[in-house]
Amino acid sequence: MxxxxxxxxxxxxxxxxxxxxxxxxxxVSEASAATTVPDHHVHTAVPSVPAALAELASLDRAGIADLLERTPGLIATLLTRTSAGEAAAWWTGMDVAHRADLIRTAPLLVGSLDGIDAVDRVRANRYAARTRLARVDERLQRLTRGDDEDDAAQLGDLLLERRYLTRVVAGDVHLYLYAPERxxxxxxxxxxxxxxxxxxxxxxxxxxxxxxxxxxxxxxxxxxxxxxxxxxxxxxxxxxxxxxxxxxxxxxxxxxxxxxxxxxxxxxxxxxxxxxxxxxxxxxxxxxxxxxxxxxxxxxxxxxxxxxxxxxxxxxxxxxxxxxxxxxxxxxxxxxxxxxxxxxxxxxxxxxxxxxxxxxxxxxxxxxxxxxxxxxxxxxxxxxxxxxxxxxxxxxxxxxxxxxxxxxxxxxxxxxxxxxx
Incomplete structure (x- = not known):
């Protein structure tokens, strides 16, 4: 040839x-319920990366949740400005119990932050998948009731994503990163x-x-x-x-x-x-x-x-x-x-x-x-x-x-x- x-x-x-x-x-449609990640839209001034990481390392689960709620742009800032070396040092500097708190409370951060232990990232993304799966189910219910005509064209994508996320939650798929919105x-x-x-x-x-x-x-x-x-x-x-x-x-x-x-x-x-x-x-x-x-x-x-x-x-x-x-x-x-x-x-x-x-x-x-x-x-x-x-x-x-x-x-x-x- x-x-x-x-x-x-x-x-x-x-x-x-x-x-x-x-x-x-x-x-998969960007309008899918599972792609909505409010933390990626910066609306509020956030602390510096070192200060934010130090604060997250010092808070209990309730405090972590409160900080993320009060600072909607924090996760986006940390994902874009934290080096892999900084993330690794921060993660290994905490004990297992506190890392578990962050995995459960801030799974979108832990599941996407480069440099963090791979097994912990996968665990975090399983927690995040549960939340995304619930959103997909809500969209499917609205579609069934006929409340949202725009969803009708997305039915196939929603069902496909639901099947996939169900496998993630069950541990059959190991997600290292899930950022469909980008x-x-x-x-x-x-x-x-x-x-x-x-x-x-x-x-x-x-x-x-x-x-x-x-x-x-x-x-x-x-x-x-x-x-x-x-x-x-x-x-x-x-x-x-x-x-x-x-x-x-x-x-x-x-x-x-x-x-x-x-x-x-x-x-x-x-x-x-x-x-x-x-x-x-x-x-x-x-x-x-x-x-x-x-x-x-x-x-x-x-x-x-x-x-x-x-x-x-x-x-x-x-x-x-x-x-x-x-x-x-x-x-x-x-x-x-x-x-x-x-x-x-x-x-x-x-x-x-x-x-x-x-x-x-x-x-x-x-x-x-x-x-x-x-x-x-x-x-x-x-x-x-x-x-x-x-x-x-x-x-x-x-x-x-x-x-x-x-x-x-x-x-x-x-x-x-x-x-x-």
């Missing part, structure tokens, strides 16, 4: 056609207390909060790795939606071809990665990035995120001017007929990605092991085959993506603490 940088106009046109063949996956969500898999390595999985084009809730969720790759890790090198895995991702669109400016969307998400990904580094000091990290998620990883490096390994799976690569980071190993897997080959490696300003995944200096090319037939027939049929091959790289099904799943498993084992990489 011709590379995009050889025929850029045709490549971008083909990419647009490819995106048109796939229906966009709409995110398009961010992280699920954790594996036991953090025994982990010898960290896997970060970044979904790409069309990913949304809803993608975590459907029957074939974006967490399947991370779930497989956590469940099938080398027994001598267990891992903890995070599926990271750091910010809204590009959604499939016929509009070149609004779709995944617009590199500014994934680039913006890179800053959020960097902050999350730095927080995980603080929470798991010394553990090696592998970032597995699918499709436009590879630009998220590339942009995160610009904002100071560091990884032992980056694995670009059907990736778009990076924007013009990108340079790999010394000390990071780069891998790329892409089917010969992957649809991203139509345009990765070509860029005009905000449109496209100038550095293809296989063009990164020093990158190791991994054969995904797919049996492919040469693309023939109609353009639509060719593009559908390319999309199928592209999406398989994010699958946790060993029957369709076994080679890459096993290769990543081996990489994670080689990165285990003390192995020397």
């Amino acid at each position: 011709m590379r995009a940088n050889a025929h850029p106009t045709a490549a971008l046109a083909a990419a647009v056609m490819a995106f048109a063949l796939v229906a966009p996956v709409a995110p 398009g961010a969500m992280i699920e954790m898999a594996g036991d953090p207390s025994t982990a010898a390595g960290i896997l970060l999985v970044v979904p790409g084009t069309n990913a949304s909060v809803r993608s975590f809730m459907v029957d074939d969720p974006v967490t399947s790759f991370a779930d497989w790795q956590a469940a099938n890790a080398d027994p001598s090198s267990p891992i903890v895995a995070f599926t990271v939606l750091a910010a809204p991702m590009p959604q499939i669109s016929l509009d070149v400016v609004a779709g995944p071809q617009n590199n500014t969307i994934a680039t913006a998400a890179g800053a959020d990904y960097a902050r999350i990665v730095k927080g995980i580094d603080v929470a798991f000091p010394g553990l090696p990290t592998l970032s597995y990035e699918h499709s436009a998620g590879s630009q998220v990883g590339s942009a995160a490096e610009v904002h100071g995120a560091r990884f032992d390994v980056r694995f670009l799976a059907g990736g778009v690569g990076a924007t013009d001017g990108y340079q790999p980071v010394a000390g990071t190993a780069y891998y790329a897997a892409q089917a010969a007929e992957d649809v991203n080959r139509y345009y990765a490696g070509f860029q005009v300003g905000d449109i496209g990605y100038g550095v293809g995944p296989e063009e990164i200096p020093g990158v190791v090319i991994v054969d995904p092991g797919y049996t492919e037939e040469q693309a023939t027939g109609s353009v639509g049929a060719m593009l559908m085959q390319g999309l199928d091959l592209h999406n398989r790289l994010f699958s946790g099904d060993g029957r369709t993506n076994g080679t890459v799943l096993k290769d990543v498993r081996l990489l994670l084992a080689s990165l285990a603490r003390g192995s020397g990489g």
Whole structure:
């Protein structure tokens, strides 16, 4: 197949056609009851971060609740201005009983504050999910009574979110972050207390909060790795939606071809990665990035995120001017007929990605092991085959993506603490 940088106009046109063949996956509605987080709207002057943290550490549960009620902007301030190191020092400086009080009384803070112990964050998000679930039930009751006509169009989203939150409350899903109001969500898999390595999985084009809730969720790759890790090198895995991702669109400016969307998400990904580094000091990290998620990883490096390994799976690569980071190993897997080959490696300003995944200096090319037939027939049929091959790289099904799943498993084992990489 011709590379995009050889025929850029045709490549971008083909990419647009490819995106048109796939229906966009709409995110859970921002009007959903569970997305209402009043604390994120600053209306009142709040104390400095050190003073606020010290006060929260000194109050009982009633005092904590009163402080949050009197200072509605406090949680938003702490989430945006507290460094991961500050949060970790504050959290570990309190005894277990007081941390439990904060988990129950301020779950939105504890469940979202980077640097805090992962298990405690998951516990806090279970408490927060109970409150969100109650709000969803209230909305569903109003809908049943016909009190709110605007909810009728959101019935499917509400029911999907209710099913998901029920699993969170039951402990079947481990939420590390749940911020649907800003398009961010992280699920954790594996036991953090025994982990010898960290896997970060970044979904790409069309990913949304809803993608975590459907029957074939974006967490399947991370779930497989956590469940099938080398027994001598267990891992903890995070599926990271750091910010809204590009959604499939016929509009070149609004779709995944617009590199500014994934680039913006890179800053959020960097902050999350730095927080995980603080929470798991010394553990090696592998970032597995699918499709436009590879630009998220590339942009995160610009904002100071560091990884032992980056694995670009059907990736778009990076924007013009990108340079790999010394000390990071780069891998790329892409089917010969992957649809991203139509345009990765070509860029005009905000449109496209100038550095293809296989063009990164020093990158190791991994054969995904797919049996492919040469693309023939109609353009639509060719593009559908390319999309199928592209999406398989994010699958946790060993029957369709076994080679890459096993290769990543081996990489994670080689990165285990003390192995020397």
